[in-house]
Amino acid sequence: MQTETTIAEWNAALEAVAEELLDEAGIIAPPVDAALIARRLRITVAIDRSLQPRGVHKRLSGRSSIFVRPDNRPERLQWAVAHELGESTAYRVCEKLMLPDEEVSAADRETWANLLAARLMLPRQWFFEDATRLNGDVLELKTIYRTSSHEAIAWRLLDLPRPTVITIFDQGHITSRRANTGFSPPQLETLEKNCWQDVHHIQKSRTHSQSGLQVQCWPVHEPGWRREILRTTTLDEFADAGTEDWD
Template identity: 45%
Template sequence: MTATLPDWPQVCDALAAELLGAAGLSAPPVDALKVAQRLQVELVWDASQSGRARVQLLGGRPVIFLRPGQRPERTQWAVAHELGELFAWRVAERLDLAPGEWLPRQREEIANALAQRLLLPDAWFAAAHRDCRGDLFALKDTFRTASHELIAWRLLDLEGLRVATVIDGGRVSRRRSNGPDYRAPIHPAEEATWRESHATARTARRSFHGGDVRAWPIHEPGWKREIAVTEWDEL
Protein backbone atom coordinates (compact mmCIF):
# COMPACT_ATOMS: atom_id res chain seq x y z
CA MET A 1 0.00 0.00 0.00
CA THR A 2 1.37 3.40 -0.96
CA ALA A 3 1.87 5.80 1.95
CA THR A 4 0.03 9.11 1.95
CA LEU A 5 1.50 12.49 2.88
CA PRO A 6 -0.11 12.51 6.36
CA ASP A 7 1.82 9.28 7.01
CA TRP A 8 5.20 11.03 6.88
CA PRO A 9 5.88 11.02 10.68
CA GLN A 10 5.38 7.24 10.76
CA VAL A 11 7.58 6.84 7.69
CA CYS A 12 10.29 8.91 9.41
CA ASP A 13 9.97 6.76 12.54
CA ALA A 14 10.44 3.59 10.51
CA LEU A 15 13.35 4.93 8.46
CA ALA A 16 15.17 6.24 11.54
CA ALA A 17 14.84 2.82 13.17
CA GLU A 18 16.24 1.18 10.04
CA LEU A 19 19.20 3.55 9.89
CA LEU A 20 20.01 2.99 13.56
CA GLY A 21 19.75 -0.75 13.01
CA ALA A 22 22.09 -0.53 10.03
CA ALA A 23 24.51 1.40 12.26
CA GLY A 24 24.36 -1.38 14.85
CA LEU A 25 22.63 0.60 17.62
CA SER A 26 20.11 -1.14 19.84
CA ALA A 27 19.75 1.22 22.82
CA PRO A 28 20.23 4.89 23.74
CA PRO A 29 22.07 7.18 23.82
CA VAL A 30 22.58 7.76 20.11
CA ASP A 31 25.90 9.25 19.01
CA ALA A 32 25.05 10.80 15.64
CA LEU A 33 28.73 11.02 14.70
CA LYS A 34 29.15 7.26 15.13
CA VAL A 35 25.92 6.64 13.22
CA ALA A 36 27.23 8.70 10.31
CA GLN A 37 30.55 6.89 10.24
CA ARG A 38 28.90 3.47 10.41
CA LEU A 39 26.65 4.47 7.51
CA GLN A 40 29.79 5.26 5.50
CA VAL A 41 29.36 9.02 5.77
CA GLU A 42 32.70 10.77 6.25
CA LEU A 43 33.01 13.57 8.82
CA VAL A 44 35.37 16.49 8.21
CA TRP A 45 36.00 19.37 10.62
CA ASP A 46 36.07 22.71 8.79
CA ALA A 47 36.64 25.87 10.84
CA SER A 48 36.17 28.10 7.79
CA GLN A 49 32.48 27.40 7.20
CA SER A 50 29.83 29.75 8.53
CA GLY A 51 27.11 27.20 9.30
CA ARG A 52 27.21 24.40 11.83
CA ALA A 53 27.29 21.66 9.22
CA ARG A 54 26.71 20.86 5.56
CA VAL A 55 26.59 17.68 3.54
CA GLN A 56 27.82 17.20 0.00
CA LEU A 57 28.96 14.44 -2.31
CA LEU A 58 32.68 14.16 -3.03
CA GLY A 59 33.68 11.54 -5.54
CA GLY A 60 30.22 10.04 -5.22
CA ARG A 61 30.50 9.62 -1.44
CA PRO A 62 28.65 11.72 1.17
CA VAL A 63 30.73 13.96 3.42
CA ILE A 64 29.48 16.05 6.34
CA PHE A 65 31.57 19.15 7.04
CA LEU A 66 31.37 20.32 10.66
CA ARG A 67 32.33 23.57 12.31
CA PRO A 68 34.38 22.84 15.45
CA GLY A 69 33.90 24.49 18.82
CA GLN A 70 30.14 23.96 19.19
CA ARG A 71 28.30 22.70 22.24
CA PRO A 72 28.18 18.87 22.14
CA GLU A 73 24.39 18.73 21.71
CA ARG A 74 24.57 21.22 18.83
CA THR A 75 27.17 19.09 17.08
CA GLN A 76 25.00 16.02 17.58
CA TRP A 77 21.97 17.85 16.15
CA ALA A 78 24.00 19.23 13.24
CA VAL A 79 25.14 15.75 12.19
CA ALA A 80 21.69 14.23 12.71
CA HIS A 81 20.14 17.01 10.61
CA GLU A 82 22.59 16.49 7.75
CA LEU A 83 21.84 12.76 7.87
CA GLY A 84 18.18 13.76 7.64
CA GLU A 85 18.97 15.83 4.55
CA LEU A 86 20.95 12.95 3.08
CA PHE A 87 18.22 10.34 3.55
CA ALA A 88 15.13 12.53 3.06
CA TRP A 89 14.77 11.11 -0.46
CA ARG A 90 13.92 7.73 1.06
CA VAL A 91 10.97 9.27 2.89
CA ALA A 92 9.80 10.91 -0.34
CA GLU A 93 10.17 7.60 -2.16
CA ARG A 94 8.03 5.80 0.42
CA LEU A 95 5.44 8.56 0.20
CA ASP A 96 5.45 8.05 -3.58
CA LEU A 97 6.54 11.65 -4.16
CA ALA A 98 8.44 12.55 -7.32
CA PRO A 99 11.42 14.94 -6.90
CA GLY A 100 9.41 17.90 -8.18
CA GLU A 101 6.39 17.22 -6.01
CA TRP A 102 7.74 18.43 -2.69
CA LEU A 103 8.79 21.92 -1.69
CA PRO A 104 12.12 22.88 -0.07
CA ARG A 105 10.30 23.59 3.20
CA GLN A 106 8.84 20.07 3.12
CA ARG A 107 12.30 18.60 2.62
CA GLU A 108 13.58 20.66 5.56
CA GLU A 109 10.64 19.53 7.71
CA ILE A 110 11.37 15.90 6.90
CA ALA A 111 15.10 16.37 7.54
CA ASN A 112 14.29 17.85 10.95
CA ALA A 113 11.88 15.02 11.73
CA LEU A 114 14.46 12.40 10.80
CA ALA A 115 17.08 14.15 12.92
CA GLN A 116 14.75 14.16 15.93
CA ARG A 117 13.98 10.48 15.46
CA LEU A 118 17.62 9.52 15.08
CA LEU A 119 18.56 11.14 18.40
CA LEU A 120 15.24 10.26 20.09
CA PRO A 121 13.93 7.10 18.40
CA ASP A 122 10.20 6.57 18.72
CA ALA A 123 10.05 3.20 20.52
CA TRP A 124 13.00 3.91 22.82
CA PHE A 125 11.73 7.37 23.70
CA ALA A 126 8.18 6.22 24.43
CA ALA A 127 9.47 3.40 26.66
CA ALA A 128 11.84 5.72 28.54
CA HIS A 129 9.04 8.25 29.00
CA ARG A 130 6.85 5.59 30.59
CA ASP A 131 9.67 4.35 32.81
CA CYS A 132 10.55 7.79 34.20
CA ARG A 133 6.98 9.14 34.12
CA GLY A 134 7.89 12.03 31.89
CA ASP A 135 10.73 13.50 33.95
CA LEU A 136 12.80 15.71 31.64
CA PHE A 137 16.03 15.28 33.58
CA ALA A 138 15.70 11.49 33.58
CA LEU A 139 15.06 11.54 29.84
CA LYS A 140 18.14 13.72 29.39
CA ASP A 141 20.22 11.19 31.33
CA THR A 142 19.02 8.45 28.98
CA PHE A 143 19.29 10.46 25.76
CA ARG A 144 22.26 12.58 26.74
CA THR A 145 23.24 13.52 23.17
CA ALA A 146 19.94 15.41 22.71
CA SER A 147 19.32 18.84 24.21
CA HIS A 148 16.70 19.44 26.89
CA GLU A 149 14.76 21.56 24.41
CA LEU A 150 14.76 18.87 21.71
CA ILE A 151 13.49 16.35 24.25
CA ALA A 152 10.69 18.73 25.24
CA TRP A 153 9.57 19.14 21.62
CA ARG A 154 9.72 15.36 21.12
CA LEU A 155 7.28 14.94 24.02
CA LEU A 156 4.68 16.54 21.77
CA ASP A 157 4.83 13.47 19.51
CA LEU A 158 3.58 11.20 22.30
CA GLU A 159 -0.06 10.49 23.04
CA GLY A 160 -1.87 13.05 25.14
CA LEU A 161 -2.41 16.79 24.86
CA ARG A 162 0.69 18.78 25.81
CA VAL A 163 2.14 22.25 25.60
CA ALA A 164 5.91 22.74 25.89
CA THR A 165 7.25 26.17 26.82
CA VAL A 166 10.83 27.44 26.84
CA ILE A 167 11.56 30.39 29.13
CA ASP A 168 14.84 32.28 28.74
CA GLY A 169 15.88 34.92 31.25
CA GLY A 170 12.41 35.05 32.76
CA ARG A 171 10.58 35.52 29.44
CA VAL A 172 8.74 33.00 27.28
CA SER A 173 10.77 32.51 24.11
CA ARG A 174 9.07 29.51 22.47
CA ARG A 175 5.80 27.68 23.02
CA ARG A 176 4.38 24.75 21.06
CA SER A 177 1.44 22.39 21.36
CA ASN A 178 0.41 19.08 19.82
CA GLY A 179 -3.24 20.05 20.10
CA PRO A 180 -5.26 22.59 18.13
CA ASP A 181 -3.65 25.88 17.19
CA TYR A 182 -2.84 27.12 20.68
CA ARG A 183 -2.18 30.84 21.02
CA ALA A 184 -3.76 31.53 24.40
CA PRO A 185 -1.64 33.35 26.99
CA ILE A 186 0.31 31.20 29.40
CA HIS A 187 -1.92 29.85 32.17
CA PRO A 188 -1.37 31.39 35.65
CA ALA A 189 -0.47 27.95 37.02
CA GLU A 190 2.15 27.53 34.28
CA GLU A 191 3.70 30.91 35.04
CA ALA A 192 3.71 30.28 38.79
CA THR A 193 5.41 26.92 38.23
CA TRP A 194 8.21 28.10 35.99
CA ARG A 195 8.79 31.17 38.16
CA GLU A 196 9.17 28.88 41.16
CA SER A 197 11.67 26.76 39.23
CA HIS A 198 13.50 29.91 38.12
CA ALA A 199 13.80 31.19 41.70
CA THR A 200 14.65 27.92 43.44
CA ALA A 201 16.68 26.18 40.70
CA ARG A 202 14.58 23.09 41.37
CA THR A 203 11.93 21.16 39.51
CA ALA A 204 8.47 22.51 40.29
CA ARG A 205 5.03 21.02 39.70
CA ARG A 206 1.39 22.06 40.00
CA SER A 207 -1.94 20.47 39.23
CA PHE A 208 -4.81 22.76 38.30
CA HIS A 209 -8.28 22.49 36.88
CA GLY A 210 -7.80 21.04 33.41
CA GLY A 211 -4.16 20.09 33.58
CA ASP A 212 -0.82 19.45 35.26
CA VAL A 213 2.41 21.39 34.71
CA ARG A 214 6.04 20.68 35.52
CA ALA A 215 9.01 22.99 35.07
CA TRP A 216 12.69 22.09 35.06
CA PRO A 217 15.59 24.54 35.54
CA ILE A 218 18.41 24.42 33.00
CA HIS A 219 20.67 26.97 34.63
CA GLU A 220 24.24 27.92 33.78
CA PRO A 221 26.44 30.73 35.10
CA GLY A 222 24.99 33.97 33.77
CA TRP A 223 22.06 32.30 32.02
CA LYS A 224 18.80 30.78 33.22
CA ARG A 225 16.39 28.72 31.17
CA GLU A 226 13.34 26.82 32.32
CA ILE A 227 11.36 24.30 30.31
CA ALA A 228 7.75 23.74 31.26
CA VAL A 229 5.59 20.90 29.99
CA THR A 230 1.86 21.08 30.58
CA GLU A 231 -0.39 18.06 30.18
CA TRP A 232 -3.96 19.12 29.49
CA ASP A 233 -7.22 17.24 29.82
CA GLU A 234 -8.31 19.16 26.72
CA LEU A 235 -7.31 22.30 24.83
Protein backbone atom coordinates (compact mmCIF):
# COMPACT_ATOMS: atom_id res chain seq x y z
CA MET A 1 0.00 0.00 0.00
CA GLN A 2 2.70 2.48 0.94
CA THR A 3 4.64 1.85 -2.27
CA GLU A 4 1.61 2.87 -4.36
CA THR A 5 1.24 6.24 -2.65
CA THR A 6 3.97 8.85 -2.79
CA ILE A 7 5.25 10.58 0.33
CA ALA A 8 3.97 13.88 -1.05
CA GLU A 9 0.47 12.42 -1.46
CA TRP A 10 0.58 11.01 2.05
CA ASN A 11 1.65 14.32 3.54
CA ALA A 12 -0.95 16.25 1.57
CA ALA A 13 -3.73 13.93 2.76
CA LEU A 14 -2.62 14.12 6.39
CA GLU A 15 -2.32 17.91 6.34
CA ALA A 16 -5.73 18.22 4.65
CA VAL A 17 -7.47 16.01 7.21
CA ALA A 18 -5.90 17.91 10.10
CA GLU A 19 -6.95 21.23 8.59
CA GLU A 20 -10.51 19.93 8.11
CA LEU A 21 -10.75 18.83 11.74
CA LEU A 22 -9.48 22.19 13.00
CA ASP A 23 -11.95 24.00 10.75
CA GLU A 24 -14.86 21.82 11.86
CA ALA A 25 -13.93 22.45 15.49
CA GLY A 26 -13.66 26.19 14.92
CA ILE A 27 -10.01 26.41 16.00
CA ILE A 28 -8.66 29.63 14.52
CA ALA A 29 -5.34 30.19 16.29
CA PRO A 30 -2.77 28.43 18.48
CA PRO A 31 -2.39 27.00 21.02
CA VAL A 32 -4.49 24.02 20.03
CA ASP A 33 -6.54 22.24 22.70
CA ALA A 34 -7.06 18.65 21.55
CA ALA A 35 -9.78 18.02 24.14
CA LEU A 36 -11.68 21.06 22.88
CA ILE A 37 -11.48 19.73 19.32
CA ALA A 38 -12.87 16.41 20.50
CA ARG A 39 -15.76 18.01 22.38
CA ARG A 40 -16.68 20.21 19.43
CA LEU A 41 -16.67 17.11 17.22
CA ARG A 42 -19.01 15.47 19.76
CA ILE A 43 -16.40 13.02 20.96
CA THR A 44 -16.41 12.38 24.69
CA VAL A 45 -13.08 12.67 26.50
CA ALA A 46 -12.67 11.06 29.92
CA ILE A 47 -9.90 10.12 32.35
CA ASP A 48 -9.53 6.40 33.07
CA ARG A 49 -7.08 5.61 35.87
CA SER A 50 -7.16 1.90 35.03
CA LEU A 51 -5.72 2.37 31.53
CA GLN A 52 -2.37 0.79 30.68
CA PRO A 53 -1.83 2.59 27.34
CA ARG A 54 -1.77 6.38 27.31
CA GLY A 55 -5.12 6.53 25.54
CA VAL A 56 -7.77 4.52 23.70
CA HIS A 57 -10.62 5.29 21.34
CA LYS A 58 -13.89 3.39 21.72
CA ARG A 59 -17.45 3.58 20.49
CA LEU A 60 -19.98 3.43 23.31
CA SER A 61 -23.66 3.27 22.42
CA GLY A 62 -22.75 4.40 18.93
CA ARG A 63 -20.82 7.46 20.11
CA SER A 64 -17.08 8.03 19.84
CA SER A 65 -15.27 8.28 23.15
CA ILE A 66 -11.63 8.87 24.05
CA PHE A 67 -10.22 7.63 27.34
CA VAL A 68 -6.83 8.81 28.54
CA ARG A 69 -4.60 7.84 31.42
CA PRO A 70 -3.91 10.54 34.04
CA ASP A 71 -0.61 12.34 33.59
CA ASN A 72 0.99 15.22 35.48
CA ARG A 73 2.26 16.69 32.21
CA PRO A 74 -0.51 18.54 30.35
CA GLU A 75 1.35 18.17 27.04
CA ARG A 76 1.20 14.38 27.32
CA LEU A 77 -2.55 14.47 27.92
CA GLN A 78 -2.96 16.76 24.93
CA TRP A 79 -0.90 14.42 22.75
CA ALA A 80 -2.84 11.37 23.96
CA VAL A 81 -6.16 12.96 22.99
CA ALA A 82 -4.75 14.17 19.65
CA HIS A 83 -3.41 10.69 18.92
CA GLU A 84 -6.80 9.10 19.54
CA LEU A 85 -8.45 11.77 17.40
CA GLY A 86 -6.04 10.66 14.69
CA GLU A 87 -7.05 7.03 15.23
CA SER A 88 -10.73 7.87 14.98
CA THR A 89 -10.35 9.93 11.80
CA ALA A 90 -7.78 7.82 9.93
CA TYR A 91 -10.57 6.74 7.59
CA ARG A 92 -10.56 10.28 6.16
CA VAL A 93 -6.96 9.80 5.06
CA CYS A 94 -8.04 6.60 3.31
CA GLU A 95 -10.80 8.48 1.52
CA LYS A 96 -8.40 11.14 0.25
CA LEU A 97 -5.92 8.52 -0.93
CA MET A 98 -8.73 6.31 -2.30
CA LEU A 99 -7.60 3.38 -0.18
CA PRO A 100 -10.00 0.80 1.28
CA ASP A 101 -10.16 1.44 5.02
CA GLU A 102 -10.25 -2.28 5.79
CA GLU A 103 -6.88 -2.74 4.11
CA VAL A 104 -5.10 -0.38 6.50
CA SER A 105 -2.97 -2.39 8.92
CA ALA A 106 -2.91 -1.68 12.63
CA ALA A 107 0.69 -0.50 12.29
CA ASP A 108 -0.22 1.94 9.51
CA ARG A 109 -3.18 3.24 11.49
CA GLU A 110 -0.91 3.86 14.47
CA THR A 111 1.55 5.73 12.27
CA TRP A 112 -1.22 7.84 10.78
CA ALA A 113 -2.54 8.63 14.25
CA ASN A 114 0.85 9.97 15.33
CA LEU A 115 1.27 12.01 12.16
CA LEU A 116 -2.24 13.43 12.43
CA ALA A 117 -1.65 14.29 16.09
CA ALA A 118 1.41 16.35 15.15
CA ARG A 119 -0.52 18.15 12.44
CA LEU A 120 -3.44 18.87 14.75
CA MET A 121 -1.33 20.22 17.58
CA LEU A 122 1.10 22.09 15.32
CA PRO A 123 -0.96 23.05 12.27
CA ARG A 124 0.91 23.68 9.06
CA GLN A 125 -0.97 26.89 8.27
CA TRP A 126 0.33 28.55 11.45
CA PHE A 127 3.33 26.56 12.57
CA PHE A 128 5.33 26.80 9.35
CA GLU A 129 4.97 30.57 9.26
CA ASP A 130 5.89 30.95 12.93
CA ALA A 131 8.80 28.52 12.65
CA THR A 132 10.19 30.42 9.66
CA ARG A 133 9.72 33.80 11.33
CA LEU A 134 11.41 32.61 14.54
CA ASN A 135 14.16 30.66 12.75
CA GLY A 136 12.94 27.42 14.30
CA ASP A 137 13.54 28.59 17.87
CA VAL A 138 12.02 25.75 19.89
CA LEU A 139 11.72 27.77 23.10
CA GLU A 140 10.02 30.68 21.35
CA LEU A 141 7.69 28.33 19.50
CA LYS A 142 6.82 26.65 22.79
CA THR A 143 5.43 29.95 24.09
CA ILE A 144 2.99 29.98 21.16
CA TYR A 145 2.22 26.26 20.98
CA ARG A 146 2.26 25.69 24.71
CA THR A 147 0.02 22.61 24.58
CA SER A 148 2.76 20.73 22.70
CA SER A 149 6.00 19.45 24.15
CA HIS A 150 9.40 20.81 23.18
CA GLU A 151 10.19 17.47 21.57
CA ALA A 152 7.01 17.44 19.47
CA ILE A 153 7.80 20.95 18.27
CA ALA A 154 11.34 19.91 17.32
CA TRP A 155 10.17 16.88 15.33
CA ARG A 156 7.59 18.99 13.50
CA LEU A 157 10.43 21.22 12.28
CA LEU A 158 11.50 18.29 10.11
CA ASP A 159 8.39 18.89 7.99
CA LEU A 160 9.74 22.26 6.86
CA PRO A 161 11.43 22.14 3.43
CA ARG A 162 14.91 23.13 4.60
CA PRO A 163 17.33 20.17 5.04
CA THR A 164 17.38 19.56 8.78
CA VAL A 165 18.65 17.15 11.41
CA ILE A 166 17.09 17.06 14.88
CA THR A 167 19.02 15.45 17.74
CA ILE A 168 17.70 14.80 21.25
CA PHE A 169 20.15 14.47 24.15
CA ASP A 170 19.04 13.08 27.50
CA GLN A 171 21.39 13.07 30.46
CA GLY A 172 24.36 13.71 28.19
CA HIS A 173 23.60 10.98 25.64
CA ILE A 174 21.96 11.00 22.21
CA THR A 175 18.58 9.29 22.50
CA SER A 176 17.23 10.15 19.04
CA ARG A 177 18.54 11.68 15.81
CA ARG A 178 16.50 12.11 12.63
CA ALA A 179 16.81 13.95 9.33
CA ASN A 180 14.33 15.05 6.66
CA THR A 181 16.74 14.56 3.76
CA GLY A 182 15.64 11.03 2.91
CA PHE A 183 18.91 9.63 4.24
CA SER A 184 20.07 8.51 7.66
CA PRO A 185 21.65 11.47 9.47
CA PRO A 186 25.45 11.49 9.60
CA GLN A 187 27.36 11.09 12.82
CA LEU A 188 27.52 14.13 15.07
CA GLU A 189 29.69 16.84 13.52
CA THR A 190 32.28 18.73 15.57
CA LEU A 191 30.24 21.91 15.18
CA GLU A 192 27.18 20.14 16.58
CA LYS A 193 29.10 18.59 19.45
CA ASN A 194 30.64 21.91 20.46
CA CYS A 195 27.28 23.68 20.40
CA TRP A 196 25.63 20.95 22.45
CA GLN A 197 28.44 20.91 25.04
CA ASP A 198 28.16 24.69 25.47
CA VAL A 199 24.43 24.44 26.14
CA HIS A 200 24.75 21.38 28.38
CA HIS A 201 27.20 23.20 30.64
CA ILE A 202 25.98 26.81 30.63
CA GLN A 203 22.28 25.87 30.42
CA LYS A 204 21.49 28.61 27.90
CA SER A 205 20.51 28.47 24.24
CA ARG A 206 23.29 28.80 21.70
CA THR A 207 23.66 29.04 17.90
CA HIS A 208 26.87 28.11 16.07
CA SER A 209 27.40 28.59 12.32
CA GLN A 210 30.16 27.43 10.01
CA SER A 211 30.65 26.32 6.39
CA GLY A 212 27.02 26.81 5.39
CA LEU A 213 25.59 25.05 8.44
CA GLN A 214 23.68 26.48 11.36
CA VAL A 215 23.46 24.57 14.64
CA GLN A 216 20.98 25.65 17.29
CA CYS A 217 20.66 24.06 20.71
CA TRP A 218 18.15 24.61 23.50
CA PRO A 219 18.21 23.36 27.10
CA VAL A 220 15.05 21.72 28.40
CA HIS A 221 16.21 21.13 31.96
CA GLU A 222 14.27 20.22 35.05
CA PRO A 223 15.28 18.95 38.49
CA GLY A 224 16.97 15.58 38.10
CA TRP A 225 16.85 15.53 34.31
CA ARG A 226 18.68 17.35 31.53
CA ARG A 227 17.49 17.29 27.96
CA GLU A 228 18.94 19.31 25.09
CA ILE A 229 17.44 19.67 21.63
CA LEU A 230 19.80 20.27 18.73
CA ARG A 231 18.72 21.50 15.30
CA THR A 232 21.16 21.45 12.40
CA THR A 233 20.16 23.19 9.16
CA THR A 234 21.62 24.73 6.06
CA LEU A 235 21.91 28.49 6.10
CA ASP A 236 19.62 30.43 3.75
CA GLU A 237 22.21 30.82 1.01
CA PHE A 238 22.78 27.05 1.03
CA ALA A 239 19.13 26.02 1.39
CA ASP A 240 18.88 24.72 -2.19
CA ALA A 241 22.20 22.90 -2.18
CA GLY A 242 20.71 19.48 -1.39
CA THR A 243 22.48 17.04 0.90
CA GLU A 244 26.05 17.77 -0.17
CA ASP A 245 26.47 20.30 2.63
CA TRP A 246 25.92 17.58 5.25
CA ASP A 247 29.20 15.84 4.46
